[in-house]
Amino acid sequence: MLSVCDAGKLLSETRARKPDYLAFLALGLFAGLRPEECIGPKGVSWNQIHLDRALLTVSPAASKIQRRRVVHLRPTAVAWLAEAHKRGSRLPLTAISKRRFVRWMRSVLGWDSWAPDILRHTAASHLLAALGDVGKVATELGNSPRILREHYLELVSEEESAKFWNLMP
Numbered sequence: 011m012l013s014v015c016d017a018g019k020l021l022s023e024t025r026a027r028k029p030d031y032l033a034f035l036a037l038g039l040f041a042g043l044r045p046e047e048c049i050g051p052k053g054v055s056w057n058q059i060h061l062d063r064a065l066l067t068v069s070p071a072a073s074k075i076q077r078r079r080v081v082h083l084r085p086t087a088v089a090w091l092a093e094a095h096k097r098g099s100r101l102p103l104t105a106i107s108k109r110r111f112v113r114w115m116r117s118v119l120g121w122d123s124w125a126p127d128i129l130r131h132t133a134a135s136h137l138l139a140a141l142g143d144v145g146k147v148a149t150e151l152g153n154s155p156r157i158l159r160e161h162y163l164e165l166v167s168e169e170e171s172a173k174f175w176n177l178m179p
Contacts, residue, residue: 011165012039012132014173016119021177023118025093031111032094033101037066038129040087042137042151045108045126047072053102056095064088068152079152084140086175093179132174134162139171 012020017039024035037043037054043066048054052071059066061083068079083091103111116124125131130151137147138158148155166174 011135012128014170014177017132017174018177020115020118021090021179024115025097025179028111028114029094029097030100031103031107032097033091033099034103034108034111035115035129036087036090036094037101039133040090041066041081041083042130042133043068043081044074044130046074048101049103049105049108051102055101059083059091059101061088061092061095073152075152077152079150081150084137084175086177089178131162134158135165136171136174138162139164139166139168140175 020035021032021039024032033056034045034048037048038045043054046053047068052069054066054068054072058069064083064085064087066081066083068081070076070078073079100107112124116122134147134151134153137150138144141147144155144158147153148158151158
């Protein structure tokens with residue numbers, strides 16, 4: 011899981027140096043999308059994101075579990091996605107561009123490796139801390155409540171989560 015400091019650094023550096031990838035970063039970090047859900051011809055595109063209603067629809071074709079999923083975007087996600095849209099950020103990404111971006115994020119943080127779902131894991135932990143509703147978070151992430159309880163429950167404090175959700179552009 012990313013620390014609040016690391017998340018803030020990635021957001022800032024991406025906005026300044028790699029704005030094409032800002033939407034991908036925001037969707038993983040604040041909406042909990044799986045990286046695969048943002049890649050390829052079936053990946054999430056801008057026409058599935060409704061900033062005016064703070065909603066995102068993941069199509070069955072993009073979803074790991076092949077079921078449609080509606081994600082209610084928190085204000086932080088809306089703000090970063092609006093910034094990404096303004097800057098012409100691409101969606102969906104190609105698999106190659108995603109790999110390049112992950113390599114770049116590792117270099118920004120000085121990391122040797124990258125957990126494949128680290129953005130999603132960060133989102134899940136902070137969503138649970140902020141909302142306190144395992145069932146709701148599980149539905150929005152397309153996961154089971156059991157998995158969320160086992161892996162993400164109470165990994166971050168309410169105070170740390172408040173700082174995370176205040177990472178505004």
